[in-house]
């Protein structure tokens with residue numbers, strides 16, 4: 001990773017040399033392409049996304065409470081188009097490890 005100027009947003013960021021845009025811009029681009037694809041009817045469901053996209057209109061559903069945190073299937077109503085769709089929430093676990101005793105007196 002090197003400090004480079006992102007050609008899209010113009011900000012100086014750490015960008016892997018083979019990638020043209022910064023992470024934020026790539027995220028936004030991906031998001032917009034997915035939304036467009038849903039609106040065009042090419043995509044009717046989304047899998048393994050970090051955001052909840054309405055499968056009818058592509059709008060991002062801002063989840064909170066049990067939809068965001070409780071594992072399982074939830075039915076929600078899109079705030080933009082008013083259609084109901086199901087959200088399958090899966091909670092993922094991440095693990096950090098540290099050598100025991102390092103960094104302190106042990």
Ligand SMILES: [Zn+2]
Nearest residue numbers: 006009022025
């Ligand atoms: Zn950028």
Ligand SMILES: [Zn+2]
Nearest residue numbers: 054057078081
């Ligand atoms: Zn919608």
